[in-house]
Amino acid sequence: MRKLTESEVLSMRELLQMETNTLIQARAMQSLINDDELRRLNEAAILQTEGTIKSMQQFINENNIIDVGQVN
Template sequence: MRALSEIEKISLTAVLKMETDALIMQRATDTLISDEDLKRLSQSSLLATEGRVKAIQQFLIENKVIAVEEE
């Protein structure tokens, strides 16, 4: 795989930030939902967003865009 340009790295980190912000908002909103059908829909959306965040994080780690501190 080719090396990522600086603008690609910045774009990826911006997408990750947007997705994590959306996840925070979804979690907060999910607690307010009382309708069971809407709650299931919200929870599946939460799982999808969590999957996207994890995939982006993994991509950034594998391509050494972000460093991971080992304990």
């Protein structure tokens, strides 16, 4: 795979942060939802978002996008 540009790495970071924020919000809302159908939809959204985050993390790891030596 070709090396990602700085802007692509930044976009990946922003997408991952957005998905993480979405997951946090969905989990927080779960206990507040009374409607069964809406609760099931929210649970499905949580599972889907978790899957997206795992896929993104796998892509990052498999392609050595983050050089751990540079992380402070």
